[in-house]
Amino acid sequence: MIEIQNLTKTFGTGAEAFTALSEVSVTIRQNEFFTLLGPSGCGKTTLLRTIAGFVDPTSGTMTLDGADVLASPPYVRPVNTVFQNYALFPHMTVAENIGFGLEMQDRPKAEIKQTVGEMLELVQMTPLANRATSEISGGQQQRVALARALAPRPKVLLLDEPLSALDFKLRKEMQIELKRLQSETGITFVFVTHDQEEALTMSDRIAVMNEGQILQIGGPKEIYDHPAERFVADFIGETNFLEAELVSVDGEVAETRLPSGKTISTRAASGRAGAGKVTVAVRPEHALLEPPGALIDGKLENIVYFGTDTHYHVMLDGGARFVVRRQNQPDAVEAYTIGDAVGVSFNPGVGQVLRD
Amino acid sequence: MARSRSFDVRRQAGFPAVAITCFILLYLPIILLVVYSFNAGKSIAIWEGFSLQWYVSAWENEKVQDATIRSLIIATCASVIATSAAVMAALATTRSPKFKGYSVVFAMINQPLMIPEIVTAVALLIFFAMIKVATGYTGLWYLILAHSAFCIPFAYMPIRARLQGMDLNLEQAGADLYGTPWRVFRRITLPQLWPGVLAGAMLAFVISLDDVVITEFVKSAGQDTLPTYMLGQLRRVITPEVNAISTVLLAISVALVIAFYLLTKSGKPKQGDVQ
Ligand SMILES: Nc1ncnc2c1ncn2[C@@H]1O[C@H](COP(=O)(O)OP(=O)(O)OP(=O)(O)O)[C@@H](O)[C@H]1O
Ligand SMILES: [Mg+2]
Numbered sequence: 001m002i003e004i005q006n007l008t009k010t011f012g013t014g015a016e017a018f019t020a021l022s023e024v025s026v027t028i029r030q031n032e033f034f035t036l037l038g039p040s041g042c043g044k045t046t047l048l049r050t051i052a053g054f055v056d057p058t059s060g061t062m063t064l065d066g067a068d069v070l071a072s073p074p075y076v077r078p079v080n081t082v083f084q085n086y087a088l089f090p091h092m093t094v095a096e097n098i099g100f101g102l103e104m105q106d107r108p109k110a111e112i113k114q115t116v117g118e119m120l121e122l123v124q125m126t127p128l129a130n131r132a133t134s135e136i137s138g139g140q141q142q143r144v145a146l147a148r149a150l151a152p153r154p155k156v157l158l159l160d161e162p163l164s165a166l167d168f169k170l171r172k173e174m175q176i177e178l179k180r181l182q183s184e185t186g187i188t189f190v191f192v193t194h195d196q197e198e199a200l201t202m203s204d205r206i207a208v209m210n211e212g213q214i215l216q217i218g219g220p221k222e223i224y225d226h227p228a229e230r231f232v233a234d235f236i237g238e239t240n241f242l243e244a245e246l247v248s249v250d251g252e253v254a255e256t257r258l259p260s261g262k263t264i265s266t267r268a269a270s271g272r273a274g275a276g277k278v279t280v281a282v283r284p285e286h287a288l289l290e291p292p293g294a295l296i297d298g299k300l301e302n303i304v305y306f307g308t309d310t311h312y313h314v315m316l317d318g319g320a321r322f323v324v325r326r327q328n329q330p331d332a333v334e335a336y337t338i339g340d341a342v343g344v345s346f347n348p349g350v351g352q353v354l355r356d
Numbered sequence: 357m358a359r360s361r362s363f364d365v366r367r368q369a370g371f372p373a374v375a376i377t378c379f380i381l382l383y384l385p386i387i388l389l390v391v392y393s394f395n396a397g398k399s400i401a402i403w404e405g406f407s408l409q410w411y412v413s414a415w416e417n418e419k420v421q422d423a424t425i426r427s428l429i430i431a432t433c434a435s436v437i438a439t440s441a442a443v444m445a446a447l448a449t450t451r452s453p454k455f456k457g458y459s460v461v462f463a464m465i466n467q468p469l470m471i472p473e474i475v476t477a478v479a480l481l482i483f484f485a486m487i488k489v490a491t492g493y494t495g496l497w498y499l500i501l502a503h504s505a506f507c508i509p510f511a512y513m514p515i516r517a518r519l520q521g522m523d524l525n526l527e528q529a530g531a532d533l534y535g536t537p538w539r540v541f542r543r544i545t546l547p548q549l550w551p552g553v554l555a556g557a558m559l560a561f562v563i564s565l566d567d568v569v570i571t572e573f574v575k576s577a578g579q580d581t582l583p584t585y586m587l588g589q590l591r592r593v594i595t596p597e598v599n600a601i602s603t604v605l606l607a608i609s610v611a612l613v614i615a616f617y618l619l620t621k622s623g624k625p626k627q628g629d630v631q
Contacts, residue, residue, distance in 0.1 A: 052532055053531075053532075054528055054531075054532075073531070074528070074531040074532050075531045075532070075533075075534050075535055075536055075537075075540075076534075079532075080532055080533065081528075081529070081532045083525050083528075083529060085523075085525060087523065087525035087526050087528070087529040088529075089526060089529070089530075089544060090526075090548070091547045091548060100530070100533050100535075100543075101533035101534055104530075104533055104534040104535045104536075104539060105534050148533070149532075149533075152533065152534065
C-alpha cells in the first residue's frame with residue numbers, strides 16, 4: 001500500500017539544521033490500522049505530513065499502490081487528513097464542510113448530496129447538518145472532521161492525534177467509533193498518538209518512534225511482550241531492566257546468566273549473536289514474587305495497593321530495583337511485609353534481550 | 357515615600373487641561389466648519405441664520421459636479437487597483453516562506469508612508485511630464501496610478517493583519533481535500549479575508565478622496581478633484597459653499613472609517629456570510 005524507503009527530512013541548513021526524520025523505512029498494508037507512537041517531537045507529524053504531501057523529504061522514496069507520489073502535490077494524492085485541531089472551515093456549515101472534498105473533485109451535485117447524507121449518518125451528525133461549525137461541541141467537530149476526510153473515499157486516512165483534545169469518556173467512545181469506521185469503510189488508517197494505551201487498544205500494527213527514527217514495528221502484543229530496545233520497553237508500559245550475561249543464542253532463544261549466577265532462557269531478536277553484557281527486560285506482571293532462593297533474591301522495600309493489583313518493590317541483591325505486579329484476589333491475606341527477604345522469578349521465554 | 361500603586365496619567369497635574377485643549381483644537385474648528393455650512397449669509401464667520409442654500413449651490417455648481425465625479429472615479433479605480441495589489445503583496449509576505457530581502461520588500465510596500473509626500477509628488481510630476489511628452493497622453497490615468505501607488509500601504513495593512521490571524525491549517529485542509537491552489541484561495545482564503553479586503557479598499561478610497569498634494573502636482577489642466585477645486589476656491593472668495601462640500605466629504609469619510617472599524621473589529625467572519 002504505502003512503501004516508504006530511507007526517508008529523511010532535515011529542516012534548515014548549516015548549523016541550524018535539524019533532522020526530524022532519519023532513514024525511516026516502513027510498509028503500511030492495505031486496510032490496516034497503523035499507529036505511529038512516540039514522544040512529543042519525535043517526528044510523527046512530520047512523517048504524516050510527508051505522506052499527505054505537505055513536507056518535502058530531503059531524501060528517500062515513497063510509493064502509494066506502487067506509484068511514486070513524492071512529486072505530486074497534496075491535492076492530487078488520494079490521501080486525506082484529520083487534522084489535530086480539526087481545521088474545519090468556519091465559513092461553511094457542517095454539511096458544506098463534509099462535501100468540500102467531493103466538490104473539489106467535481107463530482108455531480110446529486111452524488112455529493114447523497115454521499116454527504118451517508119457520511120452524516122455514519123458519524124451520527126444528521127440533525128446538525130446545517131449548523132455552523134462553531135456551534136457544535138468538540139466531539140462533534142471531531143466527527144465532522146472525520147466525515148469530511150472520509151467522504152471522498154481516500155485510499156489512506158491520516159489522523160494526527162485526533163482524540164487528544166477530548167475528555168476521557170468521549171475519548172473512549174471515539175476510539176471504539178474509529179475502529180468501527182475503519183472496519184466499515186475498509187480504508188487504511190494511519191493514526192498518530194503519544195498515548196501508549198490508545199495505540200495498544202486500537203492498532204493492528206504499531207511503529208514506535210523516537211528522535212526521528214522508527215525503532216520497532218509490530219503488533220500490539222509483540223511490541224508489548226517483546227520490545228526490541230530499551231526505549232520501546234520503557235515507553236510502553238512499565239518494565240524492569242536486568243543486567244545479564246549472554247551465554248548462547250539459538251535463533252530467537254538466548255540463554256542468559258543473571259548476576260545471581262542462575263541462567264534462564266530468554267527471547268532475543270533474531271540475528272543477535274555472540275556473548276557479552278546485555279539487558280533483559282521483564283514486565284512487572286510477568287514476574288512472580290517468591291520466598292528467597294528464587295531466580296534473584298532481594299529485600300521487599302515497598303508494597304503499593306492499586307485496587308486491581310498490587311505492586312511489590314524489591315531491592316535486588318545486586319543493587320537494582322525490581323517491581324512485581326500481582327493481580328488482587330478478593331479477601332486475600334497479604335503474605336509479605338515490608339522488609340522481608342524475598343525472591344523474584346520469571347518463566348523461561350518471558351525475559352526479552354534488548355538490542356543495545 | 358508614598359506612591360500611588362499604579363501610575364495613572366489621568367491623575368497627573370495639568371493633564372485634564374492639556375487634554376481638553378487638544379480636543380478643542382481638534383474638534384472646535386471642524387464643528388465651526390460644519391455649523392457655518394448651514395449659514396444663511398455669505399460669510400464663513402458671521403452667523404446670519406440657518407439655511408441649506410450653500411448645499412444647493414454646491415450641488416448645482418457644474419465645476420463641483422465635475423470635480424466630484426472625477427474624485428469618485430479616481431478613488432474607485434485607485435482603491436480597486438491598490439487593494440488587488442495589496443492582496444497579492446500580503447499573500448506574498450505572509451504565505452510564502454521568508455525569502456531573502458523580505459524586509460526590503462516590506463519597506464518598499466510601505467514606502468509611501470515613509471517618504472515625504474511632497475517628494476513623491478515632485479518625483480511623479482517630473483516622471484509623468486516625461487511620459488506626457490513622449491506619448492502625448494494627458495488623461496486621468498496618471499492620477500489613478502499615482503493614487504493607487506500611495507493607497508497600497510493603507511489597503512495592505514488590514515489585509516495583512518487578517519491573513520496573519522488566519523489558521524494556515526485551513527488552507528492545508530483545503531489542499532488535502534483536492535483543492536488546487538487557486539480554488540483553495542477562492543473558496544477558503546478569500547471568504548475569510550473578505551472583511552480585511554473590504555476594510556483595505558475603504559481605507560484606500562478615503563485616502564484617495566482626500567489627497568491634495570500629489571493630485572495638485574500630477575493633474576493636468578482641468579483635472580481638478582474636489583480637494584484641489586476647494587483649494588483653488590480658497591484663493592478667491594471664500595463662501596460657505598466650501599464648508600458645505602467639506603461637510604459632505606467629512607460625512608463620507610466618517611461613515612467609511614466607522615465601517616472600517618466595525619469590519620476589522622469583527623474577529624471571526626460571520627457564519628454563512630459567503631454562499
Ligand atoms: N517546519 C519546521 N522547521 C523546523 N523544525 C521543525 C519543523 N517542523 C517540525 N520541526 C521539528 O521536527 C521535530 C519533529 O516534529 P513533529 O511535529 O514531527 O513532532 P511530533 O512527533 O508530531 O510531536 P508532537 O507529539 O509534539 O506533535 C520537532 O523537534 C520539531 O521542532
Ligand atoms: Mg505532532
